[in-house]
Amino acid sequence: MYIVEMGTLELKQTLNGHRGRVWNVCWHPNGTCLASCGEDKTIIIWGQQDPKWVVKTILTEGHTRTIREIAWSPSGNYIASASFDSTTAVWDNKSGQFECNATLEGHENEVKSVSWSCSGQLLATCSRDKSVWIWEVNDDEYECAAVINAHTQDVKKVRWHPNEEVVASASYDNTVKMFKEDPGDNDWSCIATLSSHTSTVWSLAWNKEGNQIATCSDDQTVKIWQEYKPDNEPGIVTPNNESVWKCVCTITGYHTRTIYDIDWCKTTGLLVTACGDDIIRIFKEDSDSDPHQPSFTMVCSMDTAHTQDVNCVQWHPTIPGQLASASDDGSVKIWFYNE
Amino acid sequence: MGDTLENINPKLYKKINEREITAEDEDEDIIDEFDTREIFDLIRNINDPEHPLTLEELNVVEQSLIEVIYYILIDNEANKVCVKFTPTIPHCSMATLIGLSIRVQLLRVLPPRFKVSVEITPGTHMSEAAVNKQLADKERVAAALENNHLLEVINQCIGIKC
Numbered sequence: 001m002y003i004v005e006m007g008t009l010e011l012k013q014t015l016n017g018h019r020g021r022v023w024n025v026c027w028h029p030n031g032t033c034l035a036s037c038g039e040d041k042t043i044i045i046w047g048q049q050d051p052k053w054v055v056k057t058i059l060t061e062g063h064t065r066t067i068r069e070i071a072w073s074p075s076g077n078y079i080a081s082a083s084f085d086s087t088t089a090v091w092d093n094k095s096g097q098f099e100c101n102a103t104l105e106g107h108e109n110e111v112k113s114v115s116w117s118c119s120g121q122l123l124a125t126c127s128r129d130k131s132v133w134i135w136e137v138n139d140d141e142y143e144c145a146a147v148i149n150a151h152t153q154d155v156k157k158v159r160w161h162p163n164e165e166v167v168a169s170a171s172y173d174n175t176v177k178m179f180k181e182d183p184g185d186n187d188w189s190c191i192a193t194l195s196s197h198t199s200t201v202w203s204l205a206w207n208k209e210g211n212q213i214a215t216c217s218d219d220q221t222v223k224i225w226q227e228y229k230p231d232n233e234p235g236i237v238t239p240n241n242e243s244v245w246k247c248v249c250t251i252t253g254y255h256t257r258t259i260y261d262i263d264w265c266k267t268t269g270l271l272v273t274a275c276g277d278d279i280i281r282i283f284k285e286d287s288d289s290d291p292h293q294p295s296f297t298m299v300c301s302m303d304t305a306h307t308q309d310v311n312c313v314q315w316h317p318t319i320p321g322q323l324a325s326a327s328d329d330g331s332v333k334i335w336f337y338n339e
Numbered sequence: 340m341g342d343t344l345e346n347i348n349p350k351l352y353k354k355i356n357e358r359e360i361t362a363e364d365e366d367e368d369i370i371d372e373f374d375t376r377e378i379f380d381l382i383r384n385i386n387d388p389e390h391p392l393t394l395e396e397l398n399v400v401e402q403s404l405i406e407v408i409y410y411i412l413i414d415n416e417a418n419k420v421c422v423k424f425t426p427t428i429p430h431c432s433m434a435t436l437i438g439l440s441i442r443v444q445l446l447r448v449l450p451p452r453f454k455v456s457v458e459i460t461p462g463t464h465m466s467e468a469a470v471n472k473q474l475a476d477k478e479r480v481a482a483a484l485e486n487n488h489l490l491e492v493i494n495q496c497i498g499i500k501c
Contacts, residue, residue, distance in 0.1 A: 084482050110482050
């Protein structure tokens with residue numbers, strides 16, 4: 001008999017500061033502070049004043065509409081913010097305080113997501129206009145390197161590979177696509193289309209190695225996708241000498257509403273999901289899991305983690321078990337998962 | 340207390356009577372849960388985007404304009420409200436806007452604990468799946484409500500006629 005060891009999710013602190021829905025939270029790469037954003041058009045940077053998290057800075061006037069997502073650059077010196085006002089702002093604290101020193105324009109309507117590549121030299125944005133844009137970063141100048149029109153609908157999320165210049169995007173068209181630059185002609189092209197979800201794919205997360213991704217959807221499932229490189233051991237055919245991505249696991253039957261976000265912990269390998277049923281759930285890969293057909297077990301389910309939809313969850317970059325969440329209820333919460 | 344499924348089908352070609360207030364309703368010691376009639380009352384007076392008529396009244400005008408509230412499912416325990424509405428012509432271009440008006444009205448007046456879903460009655464619209472998907476996408480609904488022109492139209496629909 002297989003006994004599931006259930007862990008507990010302990011609430012460390014509730015952070016109230018936003019007015020209205022909080023869409024997103026993002027840890028600074030060294031974990032010392034946390035940024036959050038929402039429909040009040042502000043970015044709040046929270047810092048720790050032992051033992052409490054407190055408001056350090058509130059960034060305003062960068063956007064005229066909802067701020068959907070923020071992302072710290074890998075260096076931790078910049079914050080990019082994606083807004084419904086169709087722009088992406090880049091903030092830096094060179095002057096000692098965060099200022100918006102660049103605004104990236106070009107999308108036709110709401111920008112839904114923004115992500116920095118591992119080198120910090122590339123930025124990706126995506127929009128309801130169905131496109132993904134790649135921006136090159138040169139000395140605080142941002143130049144559009146590519147406009148990719150591969151999706152047929154609203155693009156919800158962009159996420160760079162943890163250590164390569166490959167970007168994945170999730171869309172209202174139910175697919176995830178991956179793009180990389182062709183060194184021959186410097187064109188960005190689609191190298192993989194991941195089709196299996198039956199409704200909007202809201203978010204995705206790469207594993208530490210970048211050979212698996214987890215996706216979450218309005219279809220109430222999580223899917224795990226595995227990369228098969230050319231000449232792979234199981235003999236999966238790889239046309240054009242490009243990797244093939246296959247759905248190797250579907251986690252179904254746990255979530256009762258849309259899953260808005262997912263994060264894959266780089267230190268513990270745990271998956272966490274944010275759901276429209278107000279619950280935060282944690283999944284762990286089974287120890288006897290077959291790498292080509294992995295299985296995951298739910299190890300924690302926090303009912304009423306928030307009083308409304310959970311929009312975002314993110315593991316702390318260095319402290320295993322710590323995570324932050326954001327909700328329609330207007331709060332940000334800091335949690336600790338005890339195995 | 341399980342799911343309450345009630346068919347409020349306003350094929351009655353006139354407005355339904357005002358709700359009768361019972362002694363129980365006025366007793367402060369009795370917890371009144373939301374019922375389908377209350378939800379219906381919240382949305383029956385939503386105006387058609389083009390005509391000075393309510394969704395309820397549109398039953399009486401020409402076929403092409405009819406939008407009826409087909410049913411309301413409410414589960415207080417699970418904090419769920421589901422409204423299904425019926426565009427009786429399968430290509431009604433106003434279906435999304437009407438659905439959005441219903442959704443916005445319920446979002447505004449119901450306590451935030453409720454998860455509201457507004458869908459087209461199965462099999463009654465050519466773009467049923469697309470309209471339902473859009474109405475269920477809270478991010479797109481949020482973005483739509485930041486569009487001043489659209490918000491004005493929705494407010495006009497929701498605003499109860501004098």
